[in-house]
Amino acid sequence: MEAATTYTIGGPLAMAIATIGPGIGIGLAAAAFFNATARQPEVRGPLQGVFFAAAGLIELMALLGFITLFL
Amino acid sequence: MQSHFWEASLYGMPVHVNTLIMVAVALVILLSITRLLTSSISIRPNRLQIFAEMLYDFCRSITFSSAGKRGDTFLYYVGSVFFFVLTCNLLGQFPLKIFELPHGELMAPTGDINVPAALAVGSVIMYFFFGLKAKGLKYFKHYLSPLPDLMAGQSLPVKITYATFFWPFILLNIAEDLTRPGSLMIRLFCNIFVGEILTGVAHSASHYLLPIAVMGIELFVAVVQAYIFAMLTNIYISLLSEDHDHHEDEHDASHTTQEETKSPSLAVA
Numbered sequence: 435m436e437a438a439t440t441y442t443i444g445g446p447l448a449m450a451i452a453t454i455g456p457g458i459g460i461g462l463a464a465a466a467f468f469n470a471t472a473r474q475p476e477v478r479g480p481l482q483g484v485f486f487a488a489a490g491l492i493e494l495m496a497l498l499g500f501i502t503l504f505l
Numbered sequence: 506m507q508s509h510f511w512e513a514s515l516y517g518m519p520v521h522v523n524t525l526i527m528v529a530v531a532l533v534i535l536l537s538i539t540r541l542l543t544s545s546i547s548i549r550p551n552r553l554q555i556f557a558e559m560l561y562d563f564c565r566s567i568t569f570s571s572a573g574k575r576g577d578t579f580l581y582y583v584g585s586v587f588f589f590v591l592t593c594n595l596l597g598q599f600p601l602k603i604f605e606l607p608h609g610e611l612m613a614p615t616g617d618i619n620v621p622a623a624l625a626v627g628s629v630i631m632y633f634f635f636g637l638k639a640k641g642l643k644y645f646k647h648y649l650s651p652l653p654d655l656m657a658g659q660s661l662p663v664k665i666t667y668a669t670f671f672w673p674f675i676l677l678n679i680a681e682d683l684t685r686p687g688s689l690m691i692r693l694f695c696n697i698f699v700g701e702i703l704t705g706v707a708h709s710a711s712h713y714l715l716p717i718a719v720m721g722i723e724l725f726v727a728v729v730q731a732y733i734f735a736m737l738t739n740i741y742i743s744l745l746s747e748d749h750d751h752h753e754d755e756h757d758a759s760h761t762t763q764e765e766t767k768s769p770s771l772a773v774a
Contacts, residue, residue: 483570483736490733494688497695 445503452499459492510617511609523606527614531592560588567735572743579742582631586624587735590615594697594727598720613697615730621693625686628738632745639746647745648678685741689734696730 467485471478511522542557550558564584568576576583597613604611614620636644646653651674656664700723707719 480570483567483732486729487733487736490692490729490737493696494692497691497699500695500699501691 445505448502449499452502453496456492456496459495460489463488463492509609509612511606521609521617521619523609523611524614524617524620527596527611528593528620531589531596531614534596535588535592564735567732568739568743571740572747575746576739576743579631579635579739579746583735583739583742586628586738587731590624590693590734591728591731593620594731595724597697597701598723598727612701615693616697616701618690618694621690622686624693624734625689628689628741629682629686631738632741635742636745639748644745648675650674650678689737693730693734696726700726 513520513522542553568580593615601611655667704719707715
């Protein structure tokens with residue numbers, strides 16, 4: 435329990451840096467999704483599932499940063 | 506980390522009893538709901554049966570999107586995984602702190618890394634099973650993946666050059682069998698575990714409203730993570746059990762059926 439409560443600056447900093455890339459990535463995916471939906475509203479249903487799956491894939495990068503908190 | 510689990514030992518192996526309890530609860534809930542929904546199956550469906558068919562159609566839409574009709578062969582696994590992960594994720598949102606255990610506390614079973622690890626290993630076993638079933642020993646050819654396409658129709662010196670430069674891809678293809686379950690496991694575990702931490706942080710910040718908002722987000726995350734887990738399992742199985750020889754026939758068949766469905770409308774027009 436002692437090891438878990440004593441924080442250094444490195445872990446949180448790694449977590450913070452690791453969130454930058456996935457943030458940009460999910461933002462780009464969402465922008466493309468909104469553009470496509472605005473142009474062709476009928477593709478919203480099929481694209482929604484693909485968008486969430488892609489967002490989940492991109493999210494893994496931030497979660498790997500989260501893992502480094504415990505290393 | 507240690508204090509969250511109620512550890513027991515079974516034949517010398519450590520076992521997390523609180524996770525086992527929650528998995529058992531999830532299975533009981535799933536089986537009883539299934540029993541309830543399929544209790545009165547008839548040609549003229551009642552409300553329960555319509556709901557069950559809706560759930561089935563949703564699972565089928567997952568496999569149909571990547572594999573078409575071939576997806577019906579592994580629909581049972583993808584659907585089971587979806588509903589099991591969904592139930593496990595949603596169990597974490599119940600007020601489980603009111604049950605007192607000797608050690609640790611009850612939490613969502615997918616928030617313990619052993620459950621996602623077991624599910625990820627299950628996905629690997631299933632894509633090996635369906636790949637070997639569909640292609641036989643030709644399944645192992647995909648480990649050489651860029652080389653056969655590159656070498657097709659080339660002279661011998663060019664083939665040797667490709668082999669010397671592209672052999673590391675074989676190692677990458679083998680490593681993929683480890684990174685796929687690893688990424689599946691870490692994605693599910695981290696999302697649920699972070700949700701538990703976030704609820705705790707919100708609870709320590711304010712006892713009203715803020716934890717409710719976070720738990721609302723958690724409901725969304727639970728559904729999306731279950732969907733992603735099932736979707737990725739389905740994609741791995743359908744990619745690796747795809748037989749290229751039969752694929753063209755399927756394509757032709759779908760083409761002709763499309764023409765058949767189009768022709769009546771043309772006749773009407």
